[in-house]
Amino acid sequence: DGGITQSPKYLFRKEGQNVTLSCEQNLNHDAMYWYRQDPGQGLRLIYYSQIVNDFQKGDIAEGYSVSREKKESFPLTVTSAQKNPTAFYLCASSTPGQGERRGYTFGSGTRLTVV
Amino acid sequence: ELKVEQNPLFLSMQEGKNYTIYCNYSTTSDRLYWYRQDPGKSLESLFVLLSNGAVKQEGRLMASLDTKARLSTLHITAAVHDLSATYFCAVVYLRVADKLIFGTGTRLQVFP
Numbered sequence A: 001d002g003g004i005t006q007s008p009k010y011l012f013r014k015e016g017q018n019v020t021l022s023c024e025q026n027l028n029h030d031a032m033y034w035y036r037q038d039p040g041q042g043l044r045l046i047y048y049s050q051i052v053n054d055f056q057k058g059d060i061a062e063g064y065s066v067s068r069e070k071k072e073s074f075p076l077t078v079t080s081a082q083k084n085p086t087a088f089y090l091c092a093s094s095t096p097g098q099g100e101r102r103g104y105t106f107g108s109g110t111r112l113t114v115v
Numbered sequence B: 001e002l003k004v005e006q007n008p009l010f011l012s013m014q015e016g017k018n019y020t021i022y023c024n025y026s027t028t029s030d031r032l033y034w035y036r037q038d039p040g041k042s043l044e045s046l047f048v049l050l051s052n053g054a055v056k057q058e059g060r061l062m063a064s065l066d067t068k069a070r071l072s073t074l075h076i077t078a079a080v081h082d083l084s085a086t087y088f089c090a091v092v093y094l095r096v097a098d099k100l101i102f103g104t105g106t107r108l109q110v111f112p
Helices: A098-102
Strands: A004-007 A010-013 A019-025 A031-037 A043-051 A054-057 A064-066 A076-078 A087-094 A110-114 B004-007 B010-014 B019-025 B032-037 B043-049 B055-058 B061-066 B071-076 B085-092 B100-102 B106-111
Touching (some): A019 A031, A019 A087, A043 B100, B004 B085, B010 B019, B019 B085
Antiparallel strands (some): A004 A019, A031 A043, A031 A087, A064 A076, B019 B071, B032 B043, B061 B071, B085 B106
């Protein structure tokens, strides 16, 4: 079955460390997204990519970086510049037409904690 | 900038009762989504609303869209405990970018 795989499920980061969250999809979707969710709050867009080798900043991009070298993959790096990275991170994908029929597809999420 | 507001933020309901969750958005959009999230889990797509007057129903949940008022509602009929979850509406900001902006969410708790 097609879907989005996020790994790891849980991740612990030390102060000053960069960490990378993985997001892989086998849905052949063109667009991919990263969202951050803080406890009791909605989702905020970090970065998004509509095609390979192109991506745009979302509303809270500072302290994060991404790459889109392959259609299937959209990894998110949380850098040491992100001062409060503890949150639940969700990756999503979509493609024209599919988004209108069923909405975006979300991964199972990565819970990042600073230790 | 598109802003999406939901109310109430928290809803505690007795089983068997009816209630409505409201979602207001600030600028024109042509797509609105409703999602469900269980604690610690990902998001499950419930409804996609594409046009003014659109109404969709699945079980005890019914969603509607009024694009002129920039308002969507999620109506719960005869609530059951299994509906306890957080519900989000989300609106597409720019069609070209397909940028999805989420509301703050409504945490629904259904008790006997």
